[in-house]
Amino acid sequence: MNLNYIISTNLKRLRTDRNLSLGQLSELSGVSKVMLSQIEKGESNPTINTIWKIAIGLNVPYTRLIDSPMDDAVVIRKSDCKKQSENKNSFVSYCYYTTDPNRSFELFKVELQPHCKHNSDGHNPKTQEYIFVIRGELTIQLTTEKYVLQEGDSIQFDCSLPHTYINNLDTVVEFTNIIYYY
Known part of the structure; x- marks a missing residue:
């Protein structure tokens, strides 16, 4: 152009x-x-x-x-997302949006297998996570506090600190995860 x-x-x-x-x-x-x-x-x-x-x-x-103007609508198919997994696919993350000069967040869909957990050492300073549970039950461990989230629940926290995602149930938990850089 x-x-x-x-x-x-x-x-x-x-x-x-x-x-x-x-x-x-x-x-x-x-x-x-x-x-x-x-x-x-x-x-x-x-x-x-x-x-x-x-x-x-x-x-x-x-x-x-x-900068080139963005299209009115951008469709991203799950099959086109960047997929990352750990521990024999017990934690799978699909990246739908990455940061760019016009976007100060990343958007992921995450699947955590039954009776599994995923530890995060923390992200960059001045970052927050916004989690929304789509299906199942997710426990978030933040330093000394645990938060249990059901389907439709959400949490926001300072993700520069270590945190753990835990699935204590017999079903897969699915959630969206937005990492916001401020």
Whole structure:
């Protein structure tokens, strides 16, 4: 995709999302109204400095103006996910979404076999986990506390600390796991 088209599309979307006129954005960014109009129409090849000025005026990262726009919908099939497993498939994790410049989380679907557990030494500082139990019963061990979650239950915790997922039942437990980086 043509970079000028990407910039023009992103600029127009970001400006209108903020209900800014070209004149208002011109005042915020120090880029002339005429230049902003030409960029939005794809008639100008803005310099790096001009893009920086616009980004600062919009209060967004520079890359927000040059990244390709996302599709309206993205479908990810389980068969296309990155699958990881441990202990002879007793713990299986499917990664649906990874972090990227526009996404500060990862989304996994996890299957934990009956009477199995999985220990995690902890993740990066400033990370949180959000767990939602789809099927079964999941016990989460956090340092000195244990939390038992049933189907439909959820928990959020500081995952930079060691934690353990435990399945004490005779059936597979399935849960979604979102790891959020803040």
